[in-house]
Amino acid sequence: MNYDIAVVGAGPAGYNCAINFAKQGKKVVVIEKNSLGGTCLNCGCIPTKFLWQAAKTKQKISKSLEYGIKANIESINFADVIAKKNRLVENLVKGVERLLKTNNVEIIKGEAGFKNKNMLIVKMSDGETEIYAEKIVIAAGSDCKVVPNIDFDHKKYISSTDALNMTELPKNMLVIGGGAIGIELSSIFSAFGVNVTLREICPQLLPSEDTELAMELAKVLARQGIKVEVSCTEPLKDEDKFEKVLIAAGRKSVTNILKTENINLSLDKKNFVETKNYSTNVENVFAIGDASGKGFLAYTAEQDADNLASGRQSSNPVPKVVFSFPPAASVKAADFDNYKNIVYNKTNYSSNARAQIEGDRTGWIKVAADKDSGKILGVWILGANADELINTASVMISAGMKISDIKREMFFHPCLSEMIYESLMQCAN
Numbered sequence: 146m147n148y149d150i151a152v153v154g155a156g157p158a159g160y161n162c163a164i165n166f167a168k169q170g171k172k173v174v175v176i177e178k179n180s181l182g183g184t185c186l187n188c189g190c191i192p193t194k195f196l197w198q199a200a201k202t203k204q205k206i207s208k209s210l211e212y213g214i215k216a217n218i219e220s221i222n223f224a225d226v227i228a229k230k231n232r233l234v235e236n237l238v239k240g241v242e243r244l245l246k247t248n249n250v251e252i253i254k255g256e257a258g259f260k261n262k263n264m265l266i267v268k269m270s271d272g273e274t275e276i277y278a279e280k281i282v283i284a285a286g287s288d289c290k291v292v293p294n295i296d297f298d299h300k301k302y303i304s305s306t307d308a309l310n311m312t313e314l315p316k317n318m319l320v321i322g323g324g325a326i327g328i329e330l331s332s333i334f335s336a337f338g339v340n341v342t343l344r345e346i347c348p349q350l351l352p353s354e355d356t357e358l359a360m361e362l363a364k365v366l367a368r369q370g371i372k373v374e375v376s377c378t379e380p381l382k383d384e385d386k387f388e389k390v391l392i393a394a395g396r397k398s399v400t401n402i403l404k405t406e407n408i409n410l411s412l413d414k415k416n417f418v419e420t421k422n423y424s425t426n427v428e429n430v431f432a433i434g435d436a437s438g439k440g441f442l443a444y445t446a447e448q449d450a451d452n453l454a455s456g457r458q459s460s461n462p463v464p465k466v467v468f469s470f471p472p473a474a475s476v477k478a479a480d481f482d483n484y485k486n487i488v489y490n491k492t493n494y495s496s497n498a499r500a501q502i503e504g505d506r507t508g509w510i511k512v513a514a515d516k517d518s519g520k521i522l523g524v525w526i527l528g529a530n531a532d533e534l535i536n537t538a539s540v541m542i543s544a545g546m547k548i549s550d551i552k553r554e555m556f557f558h559p560c561l562s563e564m565i566y567e568s569l570m571q572c573a574n
């Protein structure tokens with residue numbers, strides 16, 4: 146079968162890439178070995194946020210008396226929670242299928258490997274087929290990584306994917322890895338009553354994040370009942386004490402199944418595809434999303450897909466969010482480190498009327514601006530709705546806005562985003 150474009154993998158990078166090229170009138174096929182939607186839909190963004198929302202609903206009911214409403218949680222059957230999550234995932238997967246089909250993208254279910262630079266061999270449940278394409282896009286994603294001397298047995302030693310499919314809650318759980326995934330799953334399971342210990346090898350959670358935000362987040366997790374241990378060089382010292390050991394130690398490459406040796410494709414030290422502006426060392430082969438070892442986020446994968454199809458480049462700020470209780474979020478200008486004269490200001494949630502109405506007064510919003518020009522350079526949030534608020538901040542930074550630009554704007558009252566406005570105005574003083 147002959148195509149203009151063959152895309153390997155139907156996660157956010159792959160399906161968006163396929164649709165973008167199809168909209169340009171290209172004949173496109175997408176090859177997927179598992180479920181459409183990739184990690185994001187099946188075992189990443191969507192399932193984690195559904196379970197976070199379920200845990201939040203439980204917390205809200207527990208606090209209902211603050212609004213004069215007497216409500217009790219009769220029982221929680223965790224298998225039902227997982228079933229509801231699965232139903233949502235199934236619907237969204239069907240949505241991706243519809244989207245691909247209405248855009249005339251052909252879908253082949255199977256595992257692709259290179260035969261040569263224009264030819265893929267796809268192993269399907271009922272045999273093999275060969276695909277010829279002018280251009281091949283690797284959007285094969287990544288998989289859960291283990292730690293040295295330990296492998297997943299998918300019973301006691303579990304991955305994030307296993308954790309998202311547990312139908313019974315363990316009494317206790319050791320989570321190894323204090324990155325976004327480890328923190329989110331710790332927060333969710335702790336909120337459902339699991340006794341969680343979270344261990345991170347680096348001196349702070351979220352090692353590449355602002356230290357003040359990471360330290361405050363550690364306190365918030367501890368207050369929730371999670372035992373947080375950082376600088377933990379021996380995370381598996383007492384694993385017998387735990388019913389489950391969840392390893393959230395990052396993501397690994399899946400290029401081994403792509404038979405990249407058949408086209409001499411250059412890989413980096415961690416076996417991710419080496420790319421420059423999505424191009425590889427093989428002229429007609431491209432790589433986007435997690436497969437290129439960059440970003441490791443659904444929306445950066447989607448942006449890769451848009452950029453590749455449009456031939457555009459973008460270096461927009463990347464907002465980051467961790468779904469703890471409350472969530473943490475940050476965004477920084479790409480050239481933040483070039484500024485030497487930065488002014489910061491912080492506003493506490495406790496001072497904001499809407500935070501009091503919402504019944505969640507924990508946390509703060511911190512902003513940074515260039516003292517000379519007033520250019521907005523960064524926003525860090527730990528508090529209710531940080532996940533939504535950060536997008537406003539991201540747009541401000543991306544648009545190169547200055548404090549004087551925001552001064553002209555009106556923010557609805559009472560709103561949490563008033564805190565961004567207030568902090569920026571304080572920076573100007």
Ligand SMILES: Cc1cc2nc3c(=O)[nH]c(=O)nc-3n(C[C@H](O)[C@H](O)[C@H](O)COP(=O)(O)OP(=O)(O)OC[C@H]3O[C@@H](n4cnc5c(N)ncnc54)[C@H](O)[C@@H]3O)c2cc1C
Nearest residue numbers: 154156157158178183184185189257286434435441442443
């Ligand atoms: C627990 C968890 C929570 C997350 N939460 C968030 C979040 O809240 N927000 C966010 O932005 N990101 C989140 N992420 C990250 C996000 O899911 C990924 O960055 C994103 O899915 C990457 O998209 P992708 O298309 O590059 O790869 P993937 O989504 O991994 O898709 C790759 C697809 O390629 C297929 N494939 C691989 N090899 C082959 C082959 N040889 N032949 C055929 N098919 C193949 C795979 O089966 C897979 O479906 C989370 C990840 C995890 C694990």
